[in-house]
Amino acid sequence: MCGxxxxxxxxxxxxxxxxxxEVEYEPEPRYNIAPSNTVAAIVQNHERALVGLQWGLIPFWxxxxxxxxxLINARAETLAEKPSFKYALSKxxxxxxCDGFYEWKKQKGGNQxxxxxxxxxxxxxxxxLWEEWKTPEGEVKQTCTIVTTEPNELMSTIHHRMPVxxxxxxxxxxLDPTAHYIPALTQLLQTYPxxxxxxxxxxxxxxxxxxxxxxxxxxxxxxx
Numbered sequence: 484m485c486g487x488x489x490x491x492x493x494x495x496x497x498x499x500x501x502x503x504x505e506v507e508y509e510p511e512p513r514y515n516i517a518p519s520n521t522v523a524a525i526v527q528n529h530e531r532a533l534v535g536l537q538w539g540l541i542p543f544w545x546x547x548x549x550x551x552x553x554l555i556n557a558r559a560e561t562l563a564e565k566p567s568f569k570y571a572l573s574k575x576x577x578x579x580x581c582d583g584f585y586e587w588k589k590q591k592g593g594n595q596x597x598x599x600x601x602x603x604x605x606x607x608x609x610x611x612l613w614e615e616w617k618t619p620e621g622e623v624k625q626t627c628t629i630v631t632t633e634p635n636e637l638m639s640t641i642h643h644r645m646p647v648x649x650x651x652x653x654x655x656x657x658l659d660p661t662a663h664y665i666p667a668l669t670q671l672l673q674t675y676p677x678x679x680x681x682x683x684x685x686x687x688x689x690x691x692x693x694x695x696x697x698x699x700x701x702x703x704x705x706x707x
Contacts, residue, residue, distance in 0.1 A: 484556045485609070485629045485646040487689065488584035489514050489598075489700065490523055492606050497533065497580050500606045501525050501654070508535035514699045515585075517692040518555040524611060524627055525578040527658040536577070540628035541616040542567050548616065551626060557612060559632040559647055559672035563665050568628070571612035572665065576657050577627060578608040578649070583700060585689055588641035596690065597641060598683045598700050608654055610647040610672055630672055637677035648675040 490497075491512040497503065503525060510523040521535045539551030544566075554567055562568045583600035601607055610630040615623055630647040638645040649657055653671040656662055683702045688694045 484631055484642070484644050485584055485586075486518065486555065487692075488516050488581050488609075488646075490516060490580060490582065491697070491700075492580070492582050494533075496606065497523065501533075501578060501580060501608070502531055503533045504530035505532040507532055509533075510535070513695060514697060515689055515692060515695040518552070520692075522627065523580055524613065525580065525608075525658065526575075526613060527660055531658065534625065536611075536613055536625050536627040538629075539626055540567065540571070540612065540614055541624060541626045543570065543614055543616055545616060548618075548624070554628050556631045556644075556646075557628045558644075559610075559630050559669065562612075562630065562672075563669060568612055571614050571628075572668065573663055574660075575613045575615075576668070577611040577613045578654055578658060579611040579627065579629060580606055581609055581648075582606055584646060585685070586638070586642050586645075593687070596685050596687060598685045598689075599638070599680055600683070600700075601679060602681050608649050610649050610657055632672055633674050635674050635677035635680070637680055637682055641682070645674070647672045650675075 518539050522538050524536045540554040541551045557568050562572045587594040611627050613627040631644045632647050634645040686703050689699045
């Protein structure tokens with residue numbers, strides 16, 4: 484799964500890397516994004532737009548917004564079958580810019596957090612889905628989920644799932660609003676090569692969503 488991640492690259496770099504044409508949301512650097520937080524995401528209609536989405540999907544048909552707590556992630560293998568994700572897969576796909584994410588390894592003495600990022604420290608994109616949901620009062624909420632898949636060899640040492648990191652050559656097709664052929668879309672949701680990622684032990688301070696600063700991604704000794 485993916486339960487915490489970072490978006491700390493400057494907005495100018497996000498705009499350039501993902502060819503954003505319209506900015507509707509200007510994110511601040513974040514080092515410990517948690518479910519229910521607003522995240523920067525890229526959607527496309529006529530042009531690519533940088534928008535803010537609440538992390539935790541609320542399907543358009545949902546009666547209770549608390550369902551978002553259960554839908555922070557979506558399994559790539561069953562997207563086309565699940566009522567919560569079928570419509571969004573066909574109509575509302577997004578890129579979620581990211582520079583790294585956290586995962587915890589279970590072990591005696593307390594779980595050890597790790598920060599996973601590209602070896603070059605560069606930006607990449609999670610495959611995401613988004614939705615619009617109306618409150619009984621008519622307010623529109625835009626929400627999202629992060630797609631997950633089988634882990635690569637590196638990730639399998641600490642967890643049985645990992646977020647889908649799209650290859651750059653697949654990002655445009657994932658965003659394309661005219662692409663509706665589900666088998667072709669799900670084929671893009673591949674496990675990312677482990678040779679392009681590195682995994683760094685970091686402080687347990689990341690366990691608290693209240694901590695959000697650059698120190699969280701600094702390497703530390705195990706069990707710190």
